[in-house]
Amino acid sequence: MSTEIEESLRRIHGAHKSVVGVIVVNSEGATIRSTVPGAGQSGSSSASTPIGAPSDPSADQSKTWAGIIATIVDRARMAFKENDELQFLKIRTKRNEFIVVPDKDFMMITVLNPNNESSA
16 A cells, blocks of 8 residues: 555656645644655655655755645634535645645645646
């Protein structure tokens, strides 16, 4: 099963030039897996990196994004709790675009650079 997840993350990361990486977060907002490249690595790296190791320079950025987005998703879920269910969220900043797919136990965050062309 873990191999299937790793392959799915690699496929998403390699699907478009604009994909910077994918972050998987648990229900508490802790980063489980990230393909966000570290400092000095190219944006085309598709290796999945476990988060939390001191030698992982992308860990802080991934954790920061995951924490902020988890908070936004929690608030959006509270806002739609009575009438609807949150299934997809798209957030765009000056530098990045985040496509968020929340689930009961996990949340997948795809980080994109909107300035890169996609290779469809």
